Amino acid sequence: MQVIVDLCVVPLGVGVSVSEHVTACQHEIEASGLQHQMHAYGTNIEGPWDEVMAVVKRCHERVHEMGAPRITTTLKLGTRTDRHQSMQDKVDSVRQRMQQT
Amino acid sequence: MQVIVDLCVVPLGVGVSVSEHVTACQHEIEASGLQHQMHAYGTNIEGPWDEVMAVVKRCHERVHEMGAPRITTTLKLGTRTDRHQSMQDKVDSVRQRMQQT
Amino acid sequence: MQVIVDLCVVPLGVGVSVSEHVTACQHEIEASGLQHQMHAYGTNIEGPWDEVMAVVKRCHERVHEMGAPRITTTLKLGTRTDRHQSMQDKVDSVRQRMQQT
Amino acid sequence: MQVIVDLCVVPLGVGVSVSEHVTACQHEIEASGLQHQMHAYGTNIEGPWDEVMAVVKRCHERVHEMGAPRITTTLKLGTRTDRHQSMQDKVDSVRQRMQQT
Secondary structure: OEEEEEEEEEEEOOOOOOHHHHHHHHHHHHHHOOEEEEEOOEEEEEEEHHHHHHHHHHHHHHHHHOOOOEEEEEEEEEEEOOOOOOHHHHHHHHHHHHHHO | OEEEEEEEEEEEOOOOOOHHHHHHHHHHHHHHOOEEEEEOOEEEEEEEHHHHHHHHHHHHHHHHHOOOOEEEEEEEEEEEOOOOOOHHHHHHHHHHHHHHO | OEEEEEEEEEEEOOOOOOHHHHHHHHHHHHHHOOEEEEEOOEEEEEEEHHHHHHHHHHHHHHHHHOOOOEEEEEEEEEEEOOOOOOHHHHHHHHHHHHHHO | OEEEEEEEEEEEOOOOOOHHHHHHHHHHHHHHOOEEEEEOOEEEEEEEHHHHHHHHHHHHHHHHHOOOOEEEEEEEEEEEOOOOOOHHHHHHHHHHHHHHO
């Protein structure tokens, strides 16, 4: 089962700036070798369910190891069985329609 | 690593009513033996990370098996290393404060 | 347009405990007179779109006034035009199905 | 109060493909003149709170007008009072750190 997720990890108890912890998560995501794309409020990742979820877990572990006592994460997860659709396909589909309408 | 999640599974392509699919997810959650509490826009589940995530995966698998070609899920995940806090602790903490303020 | 939302307000830069700020939000929600139900990872609120959104805004304003320099909120919003459905209807619908299956 | 949101509107009861409805939302967002950036699982929008929320409402109204009887939306909202930070600032901050670590 392939999944596209949108991951937003928020450490609590580390002050107002969270970019150090978000950067550590990005390193974990890059190390996974999975397709991913960062945006201003999270990161999209696509791949096999177990691999993607393993990265999400490593992000929590890593951010705790960095000293954050608490984390709240928002994760959107999309799966479909009717056909394969990549992150790029989703964006292209809307961009193409926008030019037509 | 213990986690408290808020899980909201939304099947697409099955019409406007999704309660049949949500009910199937509730059965999966109950079968897991994990502490859980349904509310009007999702279900809170607490337990060890891997067990909770296994239930989330089974929900997706089950809903696809029921014929839904596409699923979009929103999941909030909370972990903390400073102390144990159950779902009930979180609600009690706010309710107690509300009476004092 | 009626809406049912699930609101989870998370203050950053105020330390690891957020229950004081969550309690302040609950007071704002109660003061609105809107139907609401707190759970372990947020609060469901139902009512007319503009009224519900006004409460969400007041929560952000109040939490900033309390000294939180940064807030990240997760909000689910459900609307439907086919029929009226309350928060209680949603929970009842699933609970009833669970007894039948 | 400035806000950066991540908006993901999901119509139910319209079949498995939702790109037509997502495209309509993109047109509403473009018409608002607000800074925005689409990604594979939503669209980031930044601007004054009331203007951004007005667009979110118009998206729901538009998608219902197109015939969707039900919508479930996931919205992340970030506000901060300590300093101004644009969507681009957030991405740049992490990208810059990634090169250093």
